[in-house]
Amino acid sequence: MAPDTLLRLEAVSKIFPGGAVGLDAIDLDIGQGEFLSLLGPSGCGKTTSLRVVGGFEEPSSGRVLLDGQDITGRRPYDRPVNTVFQDYALFPHMNVEENVGFGLSLRGLGAGEIQRKVRAALDLVGLADKIEARVTALSGGQRQRVALARAIVCEPRVLLLDEPLSALDAHLREQMQVELKRLQAQLGTTFIMVTHDQTEALSISDRIVVMNRGRIEQIATPAVLYDAPATRFVAGFIGxxxxxxxxxxxxxxxxxxxxxxxxxxxxxxxxxxxxxxxxxxxxxxxxxxxxxxxxxxxxxxxxxxxxxxxxxxxxxxxxxxxxxxxxxxxxxxxxxxxxxxxxxxxxxxxxxxxx
Ligand SMILES: Nc1ncnc2c1ncn2[C@@H]1O[C@H](COP(=O)(O)OP(=O)(O)O)[C@@H](O)[C@H]1O
Ligand SMILES: [Mg+2]
The missing domain is CATH 2.40.50.140 (Nucleic acid-binding proteins)
Structure with missing residues (x-):
């Protein structure tokens, strides 16, 4: 394993009951501090890959390693991994502070420490002034930030983002791309983002994994994918x-x-x-x-x-x-x-x- 490899997927396959192939023997090394995007058409296995890393889906075969340790069978809460879900999955009856602090209270942290961490996370996403707001009173972009704050407040080693910006309009989306990248660089946390939007993947990622039908077509930097696509599929998908x-x-x-x-x-x-x-x-x-x-x-x-x-x-x-x-x-x-x-x-x- 390369010294800076944080996460490794080793021959990971996922066959769903009924026979649908989610993943077909995926091999993938993800570096510490890397911003990696999973890109591909609907149904190619992006979400399944994230769910396997998050522990929400058990692979049919293969292993998931973190720091060289096999975590394949570990429950989601037992992994240093947090997820920003596509629909944000915020608690509507809680305010911003309660939403962001929820995971910390489950871990039994004291009120003072929770408040300090929640404030720091909201500062990072530029939402400090909304700490007492009800989430139902927030705009789409603000809810997105709350979801981000809730995920980073637990200080995960790996942050998983499933189509995090897909609900935002084009202008806000572009702005959030820049902010996501800045946030990731500032935290130094490994981000794995799912997107079907090639422009988004190209503008934000250190490396992009192009997937097709449960397999990896190519893993490369944005520039290499654009200049030197390996397959007909990648060439047709990028630009x-x-x-x-x-x-x-x-x-x-x-x-x-x-x-x-x-x-x-x-x-x-x-x-x-x-x-x-x-x-x-x-x-x-x-x-x-x-x-x-x-x-x-x-x-x-x-x-x-x-x-x-x-x-x-x-x-x-x-x-x-x-x-x-x-x-x-x-x-x-x-x-x-x-x-x-x-x-x-x-x-x-x-x-x-x-x-
Ligand atoms: N729970 C499930 N049961 C059966 N088939 C599934 C399930 N989840 C995903 N699939 C199938 O696995 C394949 C990959 O799905 P998914 O990872 O959600 O794709 P993507 O996120 O790239 O759109 C698709 O063919 C999908 O229909
Ligand atoms: Mg998906």
Whole structure:
């Protein structure tokens, strides 16, 4: 185990009664102080992973280790782990102070100490002035903060957050992303957050685990996930990607010359890329260039995106491409039907594993 590994999932599977596969042999190491996000479509196993770590769900097989100790069979209250639930699960008949202090009173702490810790936690989430408010009188964003304060007041080693910001409107959500990140850095606590929102995961996480059908597709930093997605699934899930079936034309020292129809371009690949059979290449819209000498194509649609103009174009062989053109580069307007010459930025394409 790496020295800074706090939590380890070892071949964890979860088969539900009735046969639904929640998790299929997940291996995952989570570092001390890391902000890790679990990202993937609905039903891919994100919540099940959190529940296994929290002790709310027992794995069918595999182990959960904390500091190298097997905690697989421990009850939720017997783990140094707290959860911020998606619906916050606050007690409506209690005020803010009582909600945040509830876990501490269960642990038998004295009134003075509870009050001191509750105040400190509310300070951290910027809600000190609401200590006596009824939770039913708070806004969605404020309730979210109460739920956070209630989870951190117990000083867990690991904080689990299941879609913590999904109930907030877009503006507040962005603000809370920044605050969550700040709070995590300040506490130095390991955060594991579930989200189906790639923008949220990319902006907030140290590392992201992309899940699909109970398995892990890729674990990487936001930049690596964006620049070097390993699989077709990850490429399709993170940002926008042109995914083209192609054939190998020539193997080069550090790259491959490939062709999709009439479009020939240079692609790079991870060392574990199988090169037999059909290849799949991923090309970001900003890496398709409109330039003299390119393959002739035709604009089929345009979408205004603010700083960039998104073009949908088609090559004569029917291959469709999505292209982002910086607005500063746009001399003329593009309109459907217009002829353009297209090429791929050298080395910007990546070969993707099919699963
Ligand atoms: N209690 C349960 N009983 C049966 N199947 C479940 C249960 N909880 C989750 N599942 C199934 O396990 C899979 C993963 O679910 P979940 O972890 O909730 O996904 P996510 O949080 O990524 O949306 C889904 O197919 C879901 O239907
Ligand atoms: Mg879920």
């Amino acid at each position: 926008t990607m042109n995914v083209l079936e192609c054939r190998l034309v020539e193997r080069r020292a550090d790259s491959f010359l490939v062709a999709a129809g009439s479009l020939t371009f240079e692609a790079v690949a991870g060392s574990d890329m199988p090169l037999d059979g059909d290849l799949i290449a991923g090309i970001r819209p900003e890496d398709v260039l409109i330039e003299a000498g390119g393959v002739p194509g035709r604009v089929v649609g345009t979408v205004f995106h603010g700083r960039t103009l998104r073009l949908h174009a088609e090559l004569p062989d029917g291959i469709g491409l999505t292209i982002d053109v910086p607005r500063s580069d746009i001399g003329a307007d593009y309109a459907p039907g217009q002829a353009v010459h297209l090429s791929v930025r050298s080395g910007a394409a990546r070969l993707l594993r099919s699963n």
